[in-house]
Amino acid sequence: MFILGRPDYKDSYWDGCPHVLMTHVVTSACVNHKYQDCVAVCPVEAFRELPTYLVIDPDECIDCGACIAECPVEAIYADTDVPEEEEAWIEKNETECVDAEIAEGDSPILADD
Numbered sequence: 001m002f003i004l005g006r007p008d009y010k011d012s013y014w015d016g017c018p019h020v021l022m023t024h025v026v027t028s029a030c031v032n033h034k035y036q037d038c039v040a041v042c043p044v045e046a047f048r049e050l051p052t053y054l055v056i057d058p059d060e061c062i063d064c065g066a067c068i069a070e071c072p073v074e075a076i077y078a079d080t081d082v083p084e085e086e087e088a089w090i091e092k093n094e095t096e097c098v099d100a101e102i103a104e105g106d107s108p109i110l111a112d113d
């Protein structure tokens, strides 16, 4: 029997075809900056907010890539493009998004402090 990962994963666009499932990832450059320009362009409210940085919920991200160019500190990557030294952030996004609030994009920008 052939089982492809999680058939409920990203069920908003799941079409039963064996695509490689991707997400985008916030990395360490966001820490203590939280510019949040990315939140405004995300079409699916995939960003989650923690006290000093954002993460992306991989179950919500549709991999449109719109947020990458919006980040002034280049903190966002497709999961396949994350630099080796930032790879721990792939799991960090996945685990920390679970209990975090949806980012509204209206929190103070920490880099301005």
Ligand code: SF4
Residues within 6 Å of the ligand: 024, 041, 042, 043, 044, 045, 046, 047, 056, 060, 061, 062, 063, 064, 065, 066, 067, 068
């Ligand atoms: S890649 Fe698109 S869907 Fe995913 S977090 Fe960025 S803007 Fe949102």
